Amino acid sequence: MTNKRWIDGGFHVVRELASGEEQLELARLGAEIIANAPLLVPQMPDGTPFRCKVTGAGEGMFFADQRRGYHYAKRHPETGAQLPPIPGLMLDLWFRALERAGIHRCRFDSMLLNEYDAHTGGRLGLHVDTQERDVTKPLVSISLGADCEFLIGGPDRDFKPDKVVITSGDAVVMSGRSRLWFHGGRAHVAHTSDSATARNPVGFPSACCLRVGVWLTRPETRTRTSTLVVGTFGRS
Numbered sequence: 001m002t003n004k005r006w007i008d009g010g011f012h013v014v015r016e017l018a019s020g021e022e023q024l025e026l027a028r029l030g031a032e033i034i035a036n037a038p039l040l041v042p043q044m045p046d047g048t049p050f051r052c053k054v055t056g057a058g059e060g061m062f063f064a065d066q067r068r069g070y071h072y073a074k075r076h077p078e079t080g081a082q083l084p085p086i087p088g089l090m091l092d093l094w095f096r097a098l099e100r101a102g103i104h105r106c107r108f109d110s111m112l113l114n115e116y117d118a119h120t121g122g123r124l125g126l127h128v129d130t131q132e133r134d135v136t137k138p139l140v141s142i143s144l145g146a147d148c149e150f151l152i153g154g155p156d157r158d159f160k161p162d163k164v165v166i167t168s169g170d171a172v173v174m175s176g177r178s179r180l181w182f183h184g185g186r187a188h189v190a191h192t193s194d195s196a197t198a199r200n201p202v203g204f205p206s207a208c209c210l211r212v213g214v215w216l217t218r219p220e221t222r223t224r225t226s227t228l229v230v231g232t233f234g235r236s
């Protein structure tokens with residue numbers, strides 16, 4: 001499913017990016033990440049808990065609490081441990097997603113893992129990701145488990161978002177102007193499953209997204225003599 005507004009803005013839905021086998025491997029790798037960096041429930045600055053759980057890998061993970069507000073944490077906010085490395089399979093899938101979306105190759109530095117429990121109304125409200133150091137680079141979200149309804153809006157909150165159903169193995173790519181569009185998501189109860197099905201090969205009763213992007217690395221800045229690349233991960 002696609003439309004001209006999305007394509008013009010740089011928003012792409014890449015269907016069946018990850019094969020069934022790759023999804024099973026991602027589920028295994030995701031469980032390893034969670035074992036080292038347990039899922040947490042962020043809090044909005046007023047103390048309201050998010051309706052999803054998050055963790056991360058690589059250079060930084062998104063987190064929010066009353067003390068620090070929305071931010072990227074270089075270490076796990078609860079255990080203080082270094083974040084696990086990003087699995088190599090995510091690198092392959094990142095490049096494959098960019099290629100299928102027709103976007104130039106670039107590197108990424110961080111990965112978010114979000115879990116939306118369908119049975120408790122797991123969701124992420126409309127927001128725009130602006131706290132990253134380099135918002136010119138794309139974000140790629142790969143879905144795993146239960147279906148998810150992805151909401152893709154526009155440059156301001158008043159823009160009525162399109163709803164698109166994303167199934168396990170699909171990816172969403174936000175590049176170009178759409179990188180700064182309002183978006184959100186919520187898990188669907190239909191097609192959740194405690195055992196594997198063709199639509200949900202990993203058999204998760206929740207919808208998960210593995211989102212990779214450039215969060216901590218600064219955009220390339222040209223100085224008179226050299227190109228400076230300094231190396232990070234936020235949101236509203």
Ligand SMILES: O=C(O)CCC(=O)C(=O)O
Nearest residue numbers: 112114141184185209235
């Ligand atoms: O792909 C998704 O589920 C949305 C994730 C998201 O918007 C975020 O983590 O900021």
